[in-house]
Amino acid sequence: MQFKITLQRLSPESAIPINYQYELSAWIYKVLREADAGYADFLHRKGYTSGRKSFKLFCFSQLQVSRRRIEGDRLHLLSQTVELHLGFYLDRTAEEFVRGLFQEQTFRLGDRKSQVRFGVQTVEMRPPALPAAPGLVRIRTLSPLVIGRKNADGNDDYLHPDDPDFAPLLFLNLQEKYAAATGQPPPAWWDATRFGFRPVGQPPKSQLITIKSGTTAETRVRGWRFDFELDVPGELVEVGVLAGFGRMNSEGFGFGEVVGSRSGKKLKNQENESKPNQLSDE
Secondary structure: OEEEEEEEEOOOOOEEEOOOHHHHHHHHHHHHHHHOHHHHHHHHHOOEEEOOEEEOOEEEOOOEOOOEEEEOOEEEEOOOEEEEEEEEOOOHHHHHHHHHHHOOOEEEEEOOOOEEEEEEEEEEEEOOOOOOOOEEEEEEEOOOEOOEEEOOOOOEEEOOOOOOOHHHHHHHHHHHHHHHHHOOOOOOOOOHHHOEEEEEEEEEEEEEEEEOOOOOOOEEEEEEEEEEEEEOOHHHHHHHHHHOOOOOHHHOOOOEEEEEEEEOOOEEEOOOOOOOOOEEEO
């Protein structure tokens, strides 16, 4: 289930750090911990596993602000309310429970330099607009999508959506999340070489986000905001929109929403079916 949370600014201050994702993630964990310390600790320390990898199976968007101003490393919120979108890959019986956790919450978001106090105004459950029949699905990212590839030094190279490895790694990530969430391996007929991906609309926009800014654990992560079309099994679309696309979803990356679909349409490789990122409309 996806949730739309409307936050009301309760303090006269309007400035938060432009890199606020880590602090926002910490608040989400705090809400979960207050309700169920064991569950929050499980997510924080381990998560759901697939092989050697673990996944938290939730994601969240960047703050959706109607009026704002950026000055240096500060984001000034000029509107009294902002929106936050959350996705959880949950059992249906847990959805109403999670909704209740966030109602009437108050918290401060920011760092030592500036903070804003928020109160949760409304929490809406929003079933993802999953297509009823196979076909192309158009996804819009509301937080940067991150795909990384290890280099010779063991560090991550963050890939542009046009990189030949971007689509295969995106597909692999979705299948690993599916396995972690369900406890079952992906069906044998899910042949990733026949899956389809391509950016559409405006060119992808790069965003460099600093995590744990000003600490010894500071990390910079590059992701991309863009629309893209997917031609994958519906179960993988659901995993993506609820648990996130790509990496670091529980830290504020890879939240996407379905903004359109075309039943029966397929993406087809232009040159070689073994290269799933080279696509064109059939």
